[in-house]
Amino acid sequence: MRNITAYTANLKEMKWNDFNFDPITIDTLAKLETPEHYKNSFAFRDALLKAVQKFSNQEVYKLLVITPDNISTSNFYGIAFLEGKNILTLQIENTPIFKEWFDDIDLDEDDADKITPKIYSFAENLYSSQSTSNLTEGLIYNDTGAFITQFIPNQFIAEKLAKEKVDFLEPFIQLNAYNNFEELSQNFKKLIDSKQLNVCPPKNNEAIYNQFEKEANFPFPSLIKDYLSLHNGIENFPIMSAEKIVKEWKSWKNVYNNWTQDELLDTYSTNKGKTLQMYTTPYWIPFFDLENGNFLALDFAPNTLGTSGQVIRFGADQDIGYIEADSLNTFIKSLLGEQVEMEDENDLVTTNRS
The missing domain is CATH 3.40.1580.10 (SMI1/KNR4-like)
Structure with missing residues (x-):
């Protein structure tokens, strides 16, 4: 796959354009039966991990989902850390079912109309999110390699x-x-x-x-x-x-x-x-x-x-x-x-x- 990058010492120097973000359709999401249920967040996470594993045919140690800010981009991006110390970069298609699920789990209780771009971190026993404002301005879409190295899973640096x-x-x-x-x-x-x-x-x-x-x-x-x-x-x-x-x-x-x-x-x-x-x-x-x-x-x-x-x-x-x-x-x-x-x-x- 041309959108897989090996984890090396040079990763930190790579820019956004050095990565290929091929499209992926998340086809593992079931119909949303109970909106705003607390378990929906974990079901959404598990569906994305399953879809990326099926797409790559490799074990997924960790998945980052970068949500759009509608200024720099209106796209969803995924960065998956795979077995063999490989990094898979994806553009997640915003299909109707994906949008329905994401809107459900990404509700901002303070301001439902406010768009807060976030980074979601998913793994088998991990579900977390943070605002992109926590990061240095321009880090994600300019110094992308340096951004990725901040989220390297333990499996990549086990030794x-x-x-x-x-x-x-x-x-x-x-x-x-x-x-x-x-x-x-x-x-x-x-x-x-x-x-x-x-x-x-x-x-x-x-x-x-x-x-x-x-x-x-x-x-x-x-x-x-x-x-x-x-x-x-x-x-x-x-x-x-x-x-x-x-x-x-x-x-x-x-x-x-x-x-x-x-x-x-x-x-x-x-x-x-x-x-x-x-x-x-x-x-x-x-x-x-x-x-x-x-x-x-x-x-x-x-x-x-x-x-x-x-x-x-x-x-x-x-x-x-x-x-x-x-x-x-x-x-x-x-x-x-x-x-x-x-x-x-x-x-x-x-x-x-x-």
């Missing part, structure tokens, strides 16, 4: 984004956590006996560890291996089995993989400098299920004031990780109901978990 995350974490990684296994074993046995818990007996987890190491690209920490030599989970108790540990770790690893470093890092929250100000990292290995998507994890990439193998709290309801205990042994003691020094995100506290 760069992955390197940013690796470079950030590397100075903090400490896989060899200190562990007094004899004391840990004694306290774990006390916990089982005092609370009359039913322990799932330990088993050979080498296949699970190998699976973890293949996906993680680092060894399964010996601290957790030692810990799992005592059990393989506990019935009706939050302590997790080897299988569940790796399953939940993989789920959070997917979150980490899909987010950028900027999205993962939270510089507004504070946690006393013992854990990284991150939403998640692959070096937080969940072992205790707090339910509702929240976990306690063993931290093998502590912040400068932290200790490898410390217990942290993270999950769906946490913006960043927070220190819970300075070690696994300290945490197990807390479950016994003994008074031990524990920490929260605000102060050092003494707790009794009887």
Whole structure:
């Protein structure tokens, strides 16, 4: 297709006339049954993504729709970011059904008669719009390549984004956590006996560890291996089995993989400098299920004031990780109901978990 441009370093220098905008008819829009329904916006988005995918026969990572201002242009334009780091440029035909749908989703509540040229950004999990006035004047129709580079999807720069995350974490990684296994074993046995818990007996987890190491690209920490030599989970108790540990770790690893470093890092929250100000990292290995998507994890990439193998709290309801205990042994003691020094995100506290 002559209207496909490869994503290269030269893209930023390209002008409007360097691109070919071939016409596309959006034939994936159904009859508009319920005008002004909130779901219409998403139906419109999905129809356009489907039409562009059918037109290009390639996966569409992201689609920009530029609406007319009736001064520079009266046309609708589409810029699609495709698999293979290709960019497809289109002129969207303003057919009666397209106009009906667009007028429905583009209603300006303040002034229905006012034309506000916008840029819509569509993707599988993205629906947003902004006024073209937010951009430098003339950027779209003059310095078009520079305009497009502002909307490059993460898939186009995946290697760069992955390197940013690796470079950030590397100075903090400490896989060899200190562990007094004899004391840990004694306290774990006390916990089982005092609370009359039913322990799932330990088993050979080498296949699970190998699976973890293949996906993680680092060894399964010996601290957790030692810990799992005592059990393989506990019935009706939050302590997790080897299988569940790796399953939940993989789920959070997917979150980490899909987010950028900027999205993962939270510089507004504070946690006393013992854990990284991150939403998640692959070096937080969940072992205790707090339910509702929240976990306690063993931290093998502590912040400068932290200790490898410390217990942290993270999950769906946490913006960043927070220190819970300075070690696994300290945490197990807390479950016994003994008074031990524990920490929260605000102060050092003494707790009794009887």
